[in-house]
Amino acid sequence: MNNNEHDYEDDLMSDLQDFEYKEMLEKADNVVLGFVATTGATGAIPIPFADAPLLIGEQVAMMVAINAIFKFDVSKDALKSLATVAIGVGGATVAGKTIVANALKFIPGVGSVTGGAISAATAAFITLTLGKAYIQVCKIIKMGKLNQDDLTKKAGADALKVAFKEQLKKNKQK
Numbered sequence: 001m002n003n004n005e006h007d008y009e010d011d012l013m014s015d016l017q018d019f020e021y022k023e024m025l026e027k028a029d030n031v032v033l034g035f036v037a038t039t040g041a042t043g044a045i046p047i048p049f050a051d052a053p054l055l056i057g058e059q060v061a062m063m064v065a066i067n068a069i070f071k072f073d074v075s076k077d078a079l080k081s082l083a084t085v086a087i088g089v090g091g092a093t094v095a096g097k098t099i100v101a102n103a104l105k106f107i108p109g110v111g112s113v114t115g116g117a118i119s120a121a122t123a124a125f126i127t128l129t130l131g132k133a134y135i136q137v138c139k140i141i142k143m144g145k146l147n148q149d150d151l152t153k154k155a156g157a158d159a160l161k162v163a164f165k166e167q168l169k170k171n172k173q174k
Helices: 003-043 051-070 078-091 092-102 110-142 150-151 152-173
Strands: none
Touching: 003 051, 003 110, 051 078, 051 092, 051 110, 078 110, 078 150, 078 152, 110 150, 110 152
């Protein structure tokens, strides 16, 4: 085998990896968008605070689906902890909207509709932010900058917190 054949094979492998990588990212983005719609609908439930357990379950399911795309194996309990840590970083803005939305749901009629709308938008926003942040962390793992085993440890939680904060800023600007 001469040098040109070897270079061609290296280039071909690199192109195939790039294609697979882009395909993974596209599929993961589509998963996030699907869950944004689902959690938005869940957030609109007119019963105060009834949506919280459902939302975290849906967000963990989203992370499981993203893991399947990236071929990662992480337990649901570990993902639930990661999601909770990341969302906790979201700060007062997210918490404030959630409290206001759920308080409005106590008011029959207009209050429950308005509260449901705010709650739906907040749920969708948090899910979008979490999903995009988790994809960023998965990319970091695929690039070899973070070990998959570290995902459920402090290093993974810290990476997700940083990515969540970055996505929070990006999504607020839109």
